[in-house]
Amino acid sequence: xxxxxxxxxxxLIDTMKRLSDELLIETFQKAKKFNLDPAFxxxxxxxxxxxxxxxxxxNSIKN
Numbered sequence: 001x002x003x004x005x006x007x008x009x010x011x012l013i014d015t016m017k018r019l020s021d022e023l024l025i026e027t028f029q030k031a032k033k034f035n036l037d038p039a040f041x042x043x044x045x046x047x048x049x050x051x052x053x054x055x056x057x058x059n060s061i062k063n
Contacts, residue, residue, distance in 0.1 A: 009043075016047045024048060028058060 016024065028044040030036075048055055 012040075012043060013047075016043065019047075021051060021053060024051070025053065025058060032059075 019027065024044065024047060028041070028048060031041050031044055045055060048058070
């Protein structure tokens with residue numbers, strides 16, 4: 001079971017690397033708005049940090 005989860009997580013991380021900054025930001029904002037899985041939001045946050053996109057400014061934006 002854990003191995004399957006790790007594969008899914010790796011695939012998700014690989015997919016996020018291909019997202020444009022704009023789509024990553026939109027995905028993060030909607031994930032927060034719709035209270036999606038905290039682990040998914042954390043993965044998005046990690047990718048935003050890697051790209052040096054400020055979380056402070058994104059967290060203050062309301063959709």
